[in-house]
Amino acid sequence: MNLQKAPVFYLYLILQGFWGCTSSSQHQEEFCKSEKSNQFFPKAENLEIIAQQDFGGTIRSSFIFQDTLIYLLADKPKHEIKILDLKNRQFIGGVPLDPNFFDFPSGIQVISKDSILVSDFHFPMIRLINSLGEVLDTYNLYKENLWEMPKEGFANFGLYGGFGIDFQYIPERNSFLVPLRQLDQWYFAKEKKNFPAIGEFSLETRDFSKVFGKYEGLYVSDENFLLPFYLSHPIIERVENQIILSFSMNPNLYVYSLDGKFLQQKCGSISEFELGEPLRYDINDYDSDGIMNFNKGNSYFGEFFYVKDVERFIRVYWKCEIGKKGECKSKQAFVLIFDRDVNLLEVRKTNEIFEGDAYSYQVPYQNGFLSKLATRESDDQFILSLYYQLDK
Numbered sequence: 001m002n003l004q005k006a007p008v009f010y011l012y013l014i015l016q017g018f019w020g021c022t023s024s025s026q027h028q029e030e031f032c033k034s035e036k037s038n039q040f041f042p043k044a045e046n047l048e049i050i051a052q053q054d055f056g057g058t059i060r061s062s063f064i065f066q067d068t069l070i071y072l073l074a075d076k077p078k079h080e081i082k083i084l085d086l087k088n089r090q091f092i093g094g095v096p097l098d099p100n101f102f103d104f105p106s107g108i109q110v111i112s113k114d115s116i117l118v119s120d121f122h123f124p125m126i127r128l129i130n131s132l133g134e135v136l137d138t139y140n141l142y143k144e145n146l147w148e149m150p151k152e153g154f155a156n157f158g159l160y161g162g163f164g165i166d167f168q169y170i171p172e173r174n175s176f177l178v179p180l181r182q183l184d185q186w187y188f189a190k191e192k193k194n195f196p197a198i199g200e201f202s203l204e205t206r207d208f209s210k211v212f213g214k215y216e217g218l219y220v221s222d223e224n225f226l227l228p229f230y231l232s233h234p235i236i237e238r239v240e241n242q243i244i245l246s247f248s249m250n251p252n253l254y255v256y257s258l259d260g261k262f263l264q265q266k267c268g269s270i271s272e273f274e275l276g277e278p279l280r281y282d283i284n285d286y287d288s289d290g291i292m293n294f295n296k297g298n299s300y301f302g303e304f305f306y307v308k309d310v311e312r313f314i315r316v317y318w319k320c321e322i323g324k325k326g327e328c329k330s331k332q333a334f335v336l337i338f339d340r341d342v343n344l345l346e347v348r349k350t351n352e353i354f355e356g357d358a359y360s361y362q363v364p365y366q367n368g369f370l371s372k373l374a375t376r377e378s379d380d381q382f383i384l385s386l387y388y389q390l391d392k
Contacts, residue, residue: 031251031271032344041335041348044371044386049089051382055082059372059384060121060161062363065110070363070384071095073105073118081108081116084382086365096133107159107166119159119166126159126167126176141178141201147211149191156183163248163303164235173258175209176201177243181233185215186224193220197234197245198256212260213243217250218278226279228294230359235304237313244342246304246315249275253304253315253342266342268301273317273334275300295357296327302360309367310390312345313338318360328356333371337390350388 057075064070064086072082079102081095095116097105104121111117114130124141141159157180159166168177178199185192197213215234218225231248238244238258244266245254251269256262276298302316315336323329331354337345350371354360361384363370368389 031269032267039346039348041350041388043351044388047086047089047370047385047387049084049382049385052082052091055091055382058359059361060105061107061166062384063108063110064363064365065113067366069110071108071110071116073108079105081105081118095129095131097129098133098135101127101135101138106161109167109169111169111171117167117169121158121160124157124159139176139201139203139206141176141199141208143208146180146199146208147194147196149188157181158183160229160233162230162233164233164237164246164305168238170200170238170258173200174203176203177236177238179234179236180211182215185219185232186226189222189224195220198236198243198260200258200260210260213245213254213256213262216245216247216252216254219247219250223280228292231294231300237304237306239306239340244304244313246301248300248302249278250301251275255342266338267344268315268336268338268342269317270336270344270347273299273319276320295359297322298328302333303362305362305364305369307364307368307390311340312390313340313342314362314364314369314390316360316362320356323356330354330356331358331360333360333362335388352386 054077055074059072059074061073062070068085068087070084070086072084074082079097079099081097082091083093085092097118102118102120105118106121107119109117116129117126118129119126126139126141127135128137129135160181164179170177178201180196180199182195192215195215196211197215199211200209202209227249235246236243241258243256243258245256246268251267253266253268255264255266276294279294297320299320300318302318304315306313315338317334317336319332319334320328321330333350333354335348337348339345361372363384365387368387370384371386371388372383
């Protein structure tokens with residue numbers, strides 16, 4: 001099915017320095033100089049949305065459609081898309097997901113009310129469904145020979161959850177833009193220098209038209225650095241014919257053309273923002289608890305996205321305040337605001353103080369963004385309830 005023929009009402013989604021930071025093809029770390037750092041945001045508006053009884057857990061992905069409806073994939077219920085009316089601040093229905101086609105739904109984009117794209121966590125597959133949940137088409141992105149691997153193994157990526165989009169449909173090219181999130185990056189210590197970070201998948205040929213972009217910094221170190229799953233992958237944002245590439249453990253931002261040409265490096269942080277020390281791979285310590293405990297004692301970058309109504313890029317820095325036991329006693333979100341050319345304008349911080357083991361989640365909305373509440377997640381709470389507005 002050619003999605004260009006479907007009704008297209010899709011949102012200005014776009015769920016992904018200072019005074020002309022210099023560009024660099026050497027990909028060295030840069031820090032912006034900001035005279036407007038650490039100003040507080042005005043107090044956020046609490047939308048006070050009450051969750052349905054069957055809705056809860058972590059939000060894996062979301063998409064705001066026609067500026068008012070947000071389509072949500074959450075841990076509970078796993079096989080249903082919940083629809084929330086942001087204008088009237090209430091849930092208005094849902095779309096069932098057939099468990100015969102979806103193992104673990106992880107990404108979503110709404111083209112029209114009857115054309116919804118949903119990806120799966122465990123396999124690089126995107127399915128087109130209608131409002132009844134019926135599968136209209138399937139796009140299999142799995143390719144063993146997507147790029148050359150110099151030793152035993154093959155290109156292994158997935159459409160996983162975490163920061164940034166799982167995929168983005170580009171109607172004028174009838175293609176998907178896909179961050180190539182590596183499953184076994186830790187294993188390929190030397191090969192990963194050549195791993196591409198971005199792919200474009202053509203819906204006409206049902207194949208990748210190109211792969212491009214690079215992993216950067218510690219992500220391509222010769223040492224087997226091990227990062228938590230949600231911090232291990234590239235975050236991409238597209239605005240017209242440019243793609244900006246961000247990494248959670250790298251201060252820089254990298255700008256590419258939609259055709260795959262590297263354009264420039266931009267400084268994407270300030271010197272005051274420190275990042276945590278990554279783990280080093282040890283087969284004896286390789287377990288999910290050890291990896292996830294990274295979140296309890298480190299600072300990192302989270303979401304990166306574009307707010308179209310005010311033409312601003314947003315990058316969220318999640319600062320950990322270390323306590324006596326070496327773990328975060330609290331966390332606070334800092335928001336780096338960039339102009340249309342990815343030059344840093346200012347840095348703000350939120351008034352809310354988060355719990356030490358909290359996770360960050362933001363979504364572009366109108367002239368600002370929605371952010372999760374600064375409390376532990378619970379089944380009787382809709383966590384994406386704080387609305388921060390940007391000035392221009």
